[in-house]
Amino acid sequence: MRARRVAWSIVRFIFGLVISIVIMMLVYRAALDAYDFGYRIFAETPVSPEPGLTMSVAVVEGKSVMEIGEILEGKGLIRDAYLFYLQEMFSTYHKKLQPGVYELSTAMTPEEMMGVMAADSEDDFEEDEISGNSEASSELDMEDESEPEEEIESEGEEMTE
Numbered sequence: 002m003r004a005r006r007v008a009w010s011i012v013r014f015i016f017g018l019v020i021s022i023v024i025m026m027l028v029y030r031a032a033l034d035a036y037d038f039g040y041r042i043f044a045e046t047p048v049s050p051e052p053g054l055t056m057s058v059a060v061v062e063g064k065s066v067m068e069i070g071e072i073l074e075g076k077g078l079i080r081d082a083y084l085f086y087l088q089e090m091f092s093t094y095h096k097k098l099q100p101g102v103y104e105l106s107t108a109m110t111p112e113e114m115m116g117v118m119a120a121d122s123e124d125d126f127e128e129d130e131i132s133g134n135s136e137a138s139s140e141l142d143m144e145d146e147s148e149p150e151e152e153i154e155s156e157g158e159e160m161t162e
Contacts, residue, residue: 042087045111048078053108060118062100066090069098069118078105078114085111094119 047053056076060069066089070082079085088111089095097119105114 038084041081041084042091045080045084045088047106047108047110048080049107051108053106055104055106057102058105059102060098060100064100066098073105073111073114078107078109079111088112089115 054077056078058072058076058078060072064072067082067086070079070085070089073079073085074082089098092112092115094112094115098115099118099120101118103114103117105117109117
């Protein structure tokens with residue numbers, strides 16, 4: 002009887018040890034996957050190297066960022082639609098993606114794709130800044146534009162002498 006009890010204790014100990022090791026391996030693997038996913042939010046690489054494959058993508062008005070990500074994932078331009086959603090949320094292009102037809106490449110990062118899809122809103126923003134509502138801002142724009150020309154001319158004169 003005593004030998005049976007000792008054998009049973011050893012089996013229980015080994016079984017508990019195996020279960021503990023399996024749980025630790027699962028937690029370790031989950032931590033690695035979570036780190037990788039979090040890292041990819043800010044440092045995602047293109048799907049393929051240069052020159053990549055260029056595709057036309059139509060973004061219809063009213064599409065959510067997740068739906069745009071699913072379109073891009075379906076065309077093979079990105080690896081994960083949910084990751085694209087999070088990248089947009091943490092990027093400077095948050096809520097700036099515009100409807101339209103875009104030429105996107107598998108050699109572009111998701112950040113670059115967002116830049117292309119948000120270009121219309123940035124152009125509008127830049128036009129508003131340049132045109133300005135006051136005469137003072139347009140005078141400053143004129144001064145800023147004239148200064149670099151003078152610098153270039155003076156640099157050119159120095160080079161020719």
